[in-house]
Amino acid sequence: MFDVQAAFPDIEPIPQDDGPHPICAIQYPAHFNMVMGYFRACLATEELSERTLRLTAEVIDTNPANYTAWHCRRKCLAALRKGLAEEMEFTTEAGGDNPKNYQIWYHRRAILDEHFGKKEDGEEELLYVDKVLEEDAKNYHAWSHRQYIIEKFELWDGEVAYVEKKIDSDIRNNSAWNQRWFAVHLKASKDGGGKYSARGEVDYALEIARKDFHNESPFRYLLGILQECWCGESKVNEGEEDVKKLTGEVREKLAEMKDQGSSHVHTALVDIATKEGDKEEAKRLCEELRDKLDVIRAKYWEKQIQKMGGGK
């Protein structure tokens, strides 16, 4: 435990000056006030020292969102030429209770950018991200950091396999589906489609879709892949696939799931029928969505029917 007062016998803490009529005055805990008093004094003297570095840890412990403390910490680290492996450990610890704190994630990135460039560094960082995602598989910050690491350290090779495991453990985890899109497309843009093809992705999505017809994610993924093909902008379909044929096959497979009472199956079929110019079928599907399968969006479906020319 770092004794702040004992470490700064020569420093007079600076109190906060909130003016004569503070607004939204926070009832800071006494420890918070004490630590901040010394921190204000260090900022005023611009002392970049070992003890300031330790003080920033205390400030961060009381308020991890204090970005000035993180900034001051980086300045101390640079001035003291500190070992950075240790700093990543500190950040990991600070991240423990605050997995959704922007400053902590930024700090990791800043330290990595500044001091770590080897592939192994990136791999090690991915292990950290894995741990956070084990706690909360939908942590937006963690996925963002993961994408950044994968691109920076060129670690896309194992990513699809990783994501597959994530999807297996929770097929409703939409963040993992998004990561699959990211990984497959990145791999394709870096070293060609390779084993990833539009057909492969479609088959994968259909396979998972069959496990739970009420899971929106695979249906959105499936449609995303098809739409990319329809626009001729597919990154994972290098032209050899007959888009029309593929669309027709997907439509057939979805049609087999029609009696499952899933709004997602119907919604996907609306898009495909519309694409294929089958207005009557699209309208019929919208009516079923409106009346039975997706009643909460009845007004939305009614509007779609109107657009197709005709309603109730």
Add this chain to the structure above:
Amino acid sequence: MTDTEEKQSYSQKLHWQYLHYSLSGLPGAYSGLDTNRLTLVHFLVHSLSITSDVRLFAPQSSEVRSRLISWILNLLVTSGTGPTATAGFTGGTSIGNPFTPFTPTSSSSSSPPPPRVETTHHIAMTYCALLTLLSLSYDITTLPCHAIMNGVKSLQNLSPGPLQGSFKSHGEGSESDMRFNYCAVTIERVLWKCLNPTLPYDGKDCTYIDKKTLLEYCKGCKTYDGGIGLVPGLESHGGSYFTCLATLSTLDMIGEVFESEECLDRLERWGVRRQIGGMQGRTGKAEDTCYSYWVGGGIRILGTYRGGDDADKCELPEPGKVVEFIMKCQHPRFGGFGKNVGAPPDIMHTFYSLCYLSMSGVEGDKMGEVDVVLGCDGKVGEWVRRDGVGYGVCIEEHEKRMKGEGD
């Protein structure tokens, strides 16, 4: 079953109590927001305006108002002088500088004492400061507007890479994402008439913000499911859905990012799909009151853009169900709203819940208007959009009207 789950009606007085109480002081649990206190002030002042609490805004309450104004003006930080000076607001007083509120004349007659600590401005705080000052009828034309825009400019990422075009939040090492693009563009919109008193607003202007790379960034955030992520490559999210659409709406450039009808249809579909009773922020996540505004507001913006008569307007499919969910999150004794049923009320969720209630029109005259795009009270939104008429005039007219009504 807790008492919050019982069916409740909207309780204006209870909210006033909660909001005023919070303005005067906050429990230690808010310590984690110490550097962002200004956002809390913004949420509270605008919540009071949306709940039609005229007391704070009436001429008679000028003393309370001037205290608020002076507290906010103390948070203005400037750096350098002349045409390259930068300025902006910081979020609180924790840095340790003496209390010295900005005054319009201070730069010419006697310079204020130099700050003890050089500190960075924060783009979200600048956004909050400008809108809150306007809401309190302070003429922001007197602020160093050019320097503030220089401050905004200094935060845009211009070097090539995935973040090109986007904004950081501050200069001490910050993440960049769609939220700060929204702040940057809104600040530019709000300060436009201060810098260009006679010119109508032009979103294409690139004096301070590089619009070309900003648009490219927005395009990069489009996702395969029709939504918008916070950063290119990331999952679609309600927060980025709103901030992207509001940014583009202000610039009048929605069509430049969402080029086809099909693209707009998918964007609408993504938003509409987020209703599961109340609104969720991402596919498969739980409902949360703040997304009522983020997603509901995004859809409203889209509807306005696509035009057409009311029937054609994109709206949430079941606004009544969203209201129902929000009302379940109202705290029956303290007032305010929590993020979900049973959660304690907090200032942020209170503000966004109120915004949605105002948008939905359910409480009629009991609620003031909200400017959905700018995220502030309707009166301020109107002033911002009155090209060629300075804030001084807008405020004067408004005060006259208020006095007239008070008589």
